[in-house]
Amino acid sequence: MTTSEPLIVVPLKHYGRWCWAALTLLLAVAxxxxxxxxxNFEWSLVAHYLTSATVLAGVWMTIKLTVLSLLLGFAGGAVLALMRLxxxxxxxAVSWTYTWLFRAVPLLVQLFLWYNVAALYPHLAINLPWVGLVWSAPMNSIISPFSAAVLALVLHQAAYAAEIIRAGILGIGSGQNEAAKALGFDRWQTMSRIVLPQAMRTILPPAGNEVIGQLKTTAVVSVxxxxxxxxxxxxxxxxxxxxIPLLMVATLWYIAMTSVLSIGQYIVERHFGRGVAAQGRAPWEYVNDFLGFKQKRGKI
Structure with a gap:
């Protein structure tokens, strides 16, 4: 009785892929x-100003505006989405009108309106029936540049977040709601335990884009x-x-902050995408596949 020779498996050669990769790498290096x-970039000046006190104060303000506008904006967007549904x-009607209005008016216009709201309402007052004036304050003392920026960014973001969340919820089949009713779940339990966890897979990719976009959108407050x-x-x-050196400083800081947010988005998407075949992949995973680290010569 003779034994058969082991079958040698040879990976397929991708010569075209290597040629395009070499050309792309050559252009990138150039x-x-x-x-x-x-x-003309004056990189020594870029390095000098990159961590200056003025620039770091601006970075901190950008982070604060981004965090506040996203947290409050998506919270408001979730409320608007549930109202719409x-x-x-x-x-x-209220949810539709709000979304239509704040998506129709450019953010820069909204920012100027909130910054100059004292021209429309010089004083903010609270009057109670049979009591009269309880509290009053000049609007200029309430609406500072920071509060005007937060208001404009939050209200604008809520309109877009509402549509993202609504689309994710509508992407869940009606059978899920029917199954939840059969199990005795009320509307809140159905939404929080069944619909939203599944909808997050649809919500997260566009929401991640909104997060990164909002970081860059905060630049309008400079006006x-x-x-x-x-x-x-x-x-x-x-x-x-x-x-030019100072603009490069801003560019490098925006790239750094955006990269951190992109990594966070990837981690969150992988968490909510567990058990799903089509998940987002990190760039290094594509590099591993491309270089063939997982395609080793073997025997069968």
């Missing part, structure tokens, strides 16, 4: 070499002299006339 060796026609990252570098280059 572009990086051009940027690094271009003296309600069987109450008044709640549906009302609020010292965010962009306004901080403007303060410096208006004094020193070193425009």
């Amino acid at each position: 572009a990086m070499n051009s940027i690094v060796n271009n003296a 309600s069987s109450n026609p008044v709640l549906v 009302i002299a609020l010292q965010d990252l962009l306004y901080s570098v403007q303060i410096i280059y208006q004094r020193t006339y070193e425009v």
